Amino acid sequence: xxxxxxxxxxxxxxxxxxxxRPGVPLQRIAEALRGEPLRPALAMEAIVAAARTxxxxxxxxxxxxxxxxxxxxxxxxxxGSGAASPEVHLALSPPFLxxxxxxxxxxxxxxHLRSSGEERALRIWVGPPAxxxxxxxxxxxxxxATWAVAPEARRPAEGESWPAGWPRxxxxxxxxxxxxxxxxxxxxxxxxxxATLPEAAPGGPSAGATAGTMRVAVDIGSTSTVVVExxxxxxxxxxxxxxxxxxxxPVASGFRLLAGDPRTAHxxxxxxxxLAPGGQVPTALAAASVEALGKLLRADSAAGADQVWLPQxxxxxxxxxxxxxxxxxxxKSPDLLLLSDWLAEVPGAPAPSLASRRLLTGYGYLLxxxxxxxxxxxxxxxxxxxxxxxxxxxxxxxxxxxxxPCTFAASSQEPFRDVFDEVGSELCRGLEAAWNSSQHRxxxxxxxxxxxxxxxxxxxxxxxxxxxFGGLTLQITVRVPAAPGRPRPFIAxxxxxxxxxxxxxxxxxxxxxxxxxxASGLRDAYRATARRWRGLIANGGHLRNGDGEAAAAFRDxxxxxxxxxxxxxxxGTLRRAAPDLRGLRGAGVRVYLLGEGWKLVALDTPxxxxxxxxxxxxxAHLRKGPLLEDVEIDLQRMTKRRLCEGALRVHADEDSGxxxxxxxxxxxxxxxxxxxxxxxxAGSEGLAGPDLLPDPSDPWWGxxxxxTDGSLLRVEQWFTSAAPFETSLSGGQISFDPAxxxxxxxxxxxxxxxxALRIHGDLQGRxxxxxx
Numbered sequence: 023x024x025x026x027x028x029x030x031x032x033x034x035x036x037x038x039x040x041x042x043r044p045g046v047p048l049q050r051i052a053e054a055l056r057g058e059p060l061r062p063a064l065a066m067e068a069i070v071a072a073a074r075t076x077x078x079x080x081x082x083x084x085x086x087x088x089x090x091x092x093x094x095x096x097x098x099x100x101x102g103s104g105a106a107s108p109e110v111h112l113a114l115s116p117p118f119l120x121x122x123x124x125x126x127x128x129x130x131x132x133x134h135l136r137s138s139g140e141e142r143a144l145r146i147w148v149g150p151p152a153x154x155x156x157x158x159x160x161x162x163x164x165x166x167a168t169w170a171v172a173p174e175a176r177r178p179a180e181g182e183s184w185p186a187g188w189p190r191x192x193x194x195x196x197x198x199x200x201x202x203x204x205x206x207x208x209x210x211x212x213x214x215x216x217a218t219l220p221e222a223a224p225g226g227p228s229a230g231a232t233a234g235t236m237r238v239a240v241d242i243g244s245t246s247t248v249v250v251e252x253x254x255x256x257x258x259x260x261x262x263x264x265x266x267x268x269x270x271x272p273v274a275s276g277f278r279l280l281a282g283d284p285r286t287a288h289x290x291x292x293x294x295x296x297l298a299p300g301g302q303v304p305t306a307l308a309a310a311s312v313e314a315l316g317k318l319l320r321a322d323s324a325a326g327a328d329q330v331w332l333p334q335x336x337x338x339x340x341x342x343x344x345x346x347x348x349x350x351x352x353x354k355s356p357d358l359l360l361l362s363d364w365l366a367e368v369p370g371a372p373a374p375s376l377a378s379r380r381l382l383t384g385y386g387y388l389l390x391x392x393x394x395x396x397x398x399x400x401x402x403x404x405x406x407x408x409x410x411x412x413x414x415x416x417x418x419x420x421x422x423x424x425x426x427p428c429t430f431a432a433s434s435q436e437p438f439r440d441v442f443d444e445v446g447s448e449l450c451r452g453l454e455a456a457w458n459s460s461q462h463r464x465x466x467x468x469x470x471x472x473x474x475x476x477x478x479x480x481x482x483x484x485x486x487x488x489x490x491f492g493g494l495t496l497q498i499t500v501r502v503p504a505a506p507g508r509p510r511p512f513i514a515x516x517x518x519x520x521x522x523x524x525x526x527x528x529x530x531x532x533x534x535x536x537x538x539x540x541a542s543g544l545r546d547a548y549r550a551t552a553r554r555w556r557g558l559i560a561n562g563g564h565l566r567n568g569d570g571e572a573a574a575a576f577r578d579x580x581x582x583x584x585x586x587x588x589x590x591x592x593x594g595t596l597r598r599a600a601p602d603l604r605g606l607r608g609a610g611v612r613v614y615l616l617g618e619g620w621k622l623v624a625l626d627t628p629x630x631x632x633x634x635x636x637x638x639x640x641x642a643h644l645r646k647g648p649l650l651e652d653v654e655i656d657l658q659r660m661t662k663r664r665l666c667e668g669a670l671r672v673h674a675d676e677d678s679g680x681x682x683x684x685x686x687x688x689x690x691x692x693x694x695x696x697x698x699x700x701x702x703x704a705g706s707e708g709l710a711g712p713d714l715l716p717d718p719s720d721p722w723w724g725x726x727x728x729x730t731d732g733s734l735l736r737v738e739q740w741f742t743s744a745a746p747f748e749t750s751l752s753g754g755q756i757s758f759d760p761a762x763x764x765x766x767x768x769x770x771x772x773x774x775x776x777x778a779l780r781i782h783g784d785l786q787g788r789x790x791x792x793x794x
Contacts, residue, residue: 108133108144108196111282112206113292116395116455117274119212119224120413121185123398125391125455126170128328129208130277131194132290132310134165143311145197150189151205162197163329165347166290166310170328184209185224211280220402220409232258233417238393239666240449241424241470242382242442243618244354244493244525245559246302247389250666251397261399261414264392265301267663270630273298275334276395284337289346291331296392298335299629302662305354307385308333308346315350316368318384319377327384332392351556352525353381355438356431358494361525363553375431379441386445390421390452398456421449421462422669424470426490426497428519432770439464465669468499471614471660474668483610483656485596489588491619494523498588500595511599513703516683518591518766522583522773524619526737528555530777531576533740537747538785545741558625565626573626575784579777580623581643586726587769588613589649594685594701610654615640616665633661687765689717705761714758716768727776732756733768734775747782751775 111132116123131148134141148169149160161167174187184190188208195203216222235257239250251263264273273296279287287293290310296303309315309330318326333349348367352358356374359365371377397419400411425442429435446462453460471488472478490497501515529552536547558564565573592611624635637659649655683703690698693713700720716723718731733753740746753772758764769776 108135109283109286110194111287111290111292112194112211112280113277113282113287113294114208114212114280115277115391116398117276117278117294118221118398118400119185119188120398120400120456121187121224121226122413122415123173123185123456124458125394125452126172126328127188128168128170128277129189129192130166130168130291130331131192132166132282132292133194133196147193147195147197149193151191151193160193161329164311164313166314166329168291168328183213183224206281208280212278215278215280220411221400223411225400225411225413227413227415231413231415233415234258234260234397235417236260236397236419237422237670238419238453239422239424239669240389241662241666241669242354242385242445243305243662244352244358244523245305245618246300246662247305248302248662248666249389249393250663250670251393252670257417258415259401260397260416261401262396264396265298265303267301271301273301273303273335274392274396274399275332276392286336286344288334288336289344291334291346293334293336295335295337297333300633303389304333304351305385306333306349306351307331307353307381307388309348309350310346312348312364312368315348315364316370319368319371319380321380327387330384330388332385332388350381352493353378353385355494356433357521358523358525361529363549375434378430379444382441382445383448386448387452390449391455392452394453394456416457418459418461419450419453419457421446421453421460422465422666422672423449423462424465424467424665424669426492426495427466427468428495428497432521439466463674465672467497467616467665469672470665470669471616472668473671474660474664475614476658480610480612480656483612483654485609485611487588487592487611487613489584489613489615489617491584491615491617492523493525493619494521496520496522496584496587496619498591500591502595502599509600512601513595513599513683516591516595516598516685518587518684518687518763520587520766520773521770522777524617524622526774527576527580527619527622527777528552529737530579530774531555531572531781533774534575534747534778534782534785535572537745537782538789544744548741555625564628564632570626571785571788572781575781575788576625577623577639578784579780580619581639582780583773583777585643585647585649590687590700590722590726590765591685592650594687597701598685598703610656611650612656612658613649614658614660616660616662618662620659633659684763684766687763688723688768689720690714690764691717700765704763704766709760714760714764716764727768728779730772730776734772734779736771737774740775740778747779751779 111130113130115128115130129148131146133144133146135144136142143165145162145164146167147160147162148167149158150171152158159171161169169192171189173185176186190208192206192208193203194206195201213222235254237252239252241248249265251265253260262274275294275296277292277294279292279294282292284293288295288297291308307315307330314326314329318330330350333346348364350362350364352362356378359374359378365371365374365377372380397416398414400413402409403412404410423442423446425438428438430438430441443464446464450460450462467490468488484503486501488497488499488501497517497519499515499517502511502513504510532548532552532555535551536542536544539547555565620640621632621636623639624632627635641657644655644657686698686700686702686704689700690702690709691714692709696709697717698709700722718724730750730752733756735746735751735753739753743749753775756771758767
């Protein structure tokens with residue numbers, strides 16, 4: 023017996039000898055038993071017998087083996103048998119074995135049960151193996167858990183197939199019953215995943231490699247984010263750029279899938295591609311549970327950001343793609359966050375202002391880390407008749423963040439710049455996972471837009487209007503520069519920001535459409551429509567034929583409202599700058615359209631074609647109703663990518679401290695008979711008191727506000743009545759702040775209701791015409 027136990031294989035065979043069937047050769051026992059899994063106790067006994075012989079271990083009591091629970095579990099990516107088998111995913115970041123990686127090594131594990139088409143979440147734990155009774159540094163979570171560990175500082179050994187200092191072994195434990203667990207050899211999984219590809223080898227930049235530098239411009243929008251990466255021709259190469267002008271190119275997620283089904287890996291943050299419709303990354307964070315999202319919101323830093331991820335794309339797109347269980351979006355500002363559906367489901371969520379700030383900083387860190395993983399990817403090059411890896415040597419990176427020149431929230435005076443400065447710091451922290459050093463600076467949106475102009479000095483169009491239609495606001499800035507040979511204007515321009523962005527238009531459209539669905543409750547129909555429309559934008563879909571009338575009514579309301587406000591401000595600014603208009607006679611106007619809100623006018627067009635379709639709709643609308651009579655208008659579209667390119671040309675924050683003037687926008691009357699014209703500067707003529715009101719005799723105001731007496735319902739008042747449109751959404755009388763523009767104040771409160779009235783009336787007219 024002693025001689026038989028000398029070989030570990032023979033030791034294990036001695037235990038399994040009793041399983042031999044008559045007529046089955048010993049070497050084919052495993053194949054014969056494939057349909058009949060071994061009892062775990064017997065399998066464990068064979069393993070322990072082999073281990074005792076190999077490592078000279080002490081005797082293991084039989085009672086300990088009989089206590090092993092029979093539970094089918096996945097090892098090395100293979101599913102166990104039986105209906106209760108958990109589906110497991112495992113992914114590693116970074117997706118290459120870089121010995122120069124400076125950030126944390128993230129191992130993400132996911133496990134869930136699927137039975138009869140329904141999925142049941144599992145609580146899991148992932149971390150390093152530890153001796154019984156010893157503490158461990160693993161992480162637990164619901165369905166998904168990410169173990170983030172800093173690599174140890176070790177000198178790499180020559181010929182090693184795994185980076186020195188990286189974790190080699192990992193334990194996945196199901197926190198149910200007797201907590202069955204699996205031990206994973208990460209090196210074996212890596213080699214099985216990449217086989218003989220050159221990317222399977224570890225390595226790092228050589229000491230003589232030319233150092234690479236880069237500048238990165240980031241524009242974080244309400245619904246999507248654009249990144250422009252500019253490397254230097256005089257420096258070394260980076261691995262690859264995350265985003266490029268070619269929107270159809272796959273975008274790397276920064277993770278390598280080691281185990282699990284690639285068709286569903288995106289639901290658990292284990293996929294290898296990001297969701298990037300149109301070459302833009304959604305401004306959103308995905309999570310497997312509200313618990314993980316709650317930890318990030320309650321944390322004092324972005325340390326919990328590793329438990330969530332940027333939205334990922336499936337390996338193959340289909341009409342039945344299921345996204346992650348929780349998608350946190352619309353967190354660019356507290357006012358926008360209040361429009362979300364998910365915040366109320368997060369237990370212990372902080373105030374919207376704090377929640378928005380923490381989600382922004384977490385998003386900035388994850389975006390920076392994803393950029394770092396792309397930049398540090400090894401280059402596969404032919405060398406001496408074979409394929410070799412060249413590792414980039416990343417020296418210094420500068421991040422440029424654009425920001426809107428307004429307050430972070432309508433109820434506070436904190437500027438967006440201060441909040442985005444924190445986001446820039448977290449972005450740099452993520453970038454430093456691969457770069458030796460990083461820094462960031464801020465550039466205001468108007469400064470980036472001016473730098474992005476194709477013709478900065480156009481004598482034929484000296485007057486410029488920048489119209490930024492974002493998710494939360496519609497910002498209109500008009501500049502009237504002093505042109506050679508013309509009298510100096512009385513004012514250099516004006517700027518108005520309205521809380522009437524694309525998200526407000528979507529809410530108004532959903533509200534108007536829900537009121538025309540008598541079979542469904544108003545609240546349920548509104549919520550379902552708003553979710554569906556926002557889901558189309560986030561996932562790159564479009565409205566189908568059944569929504570043709572709604573899309574047309576929505577398009578008309580967006581164009582009519584936005585261009586009415588632009589026309590009014592252009593006329594008022596020019597009237598104020600040159601009262602007799604002689605100093606501006608013959609001067610053309612160049613209008614720059616910024617923001618993704620303009621693409622909403624083509625929501626019934628596939629995402630790849632939406633930009634061109636939106637431009638056609640804009641041009642057609644202006645042909646029917648010109649902005650200004652007898653004034654040449656040069657309309658130019660400025661995409662987010664072009665805005666980022668302009669930000670790279672700004673070498674300092676050129677927000678010079680000017681506070682553009684606000685115009686009243688509507689004739690104003692006071693109770694004592696004093697008045698102010700619509701092109702007057704707000705708060706400049708001493709009008710005070712709570713009795714300032716829009717003058718009902720102003721013809722433009724009467725047409726724009728649909729002869730509304732007073733205000734309209736605020737958004738939060740929409741669902742106080744079962745049939746709000748019967749009263750034309752009337753909100754009664756309201757007082758105004760004399761120091762601010764009356765038009766701005768009215769739009770901020772009543773603008774969504776005004777849009778809802780227009781869409782509701784349009785839909786009623788279309789349906790009446792169809793039925794008649």
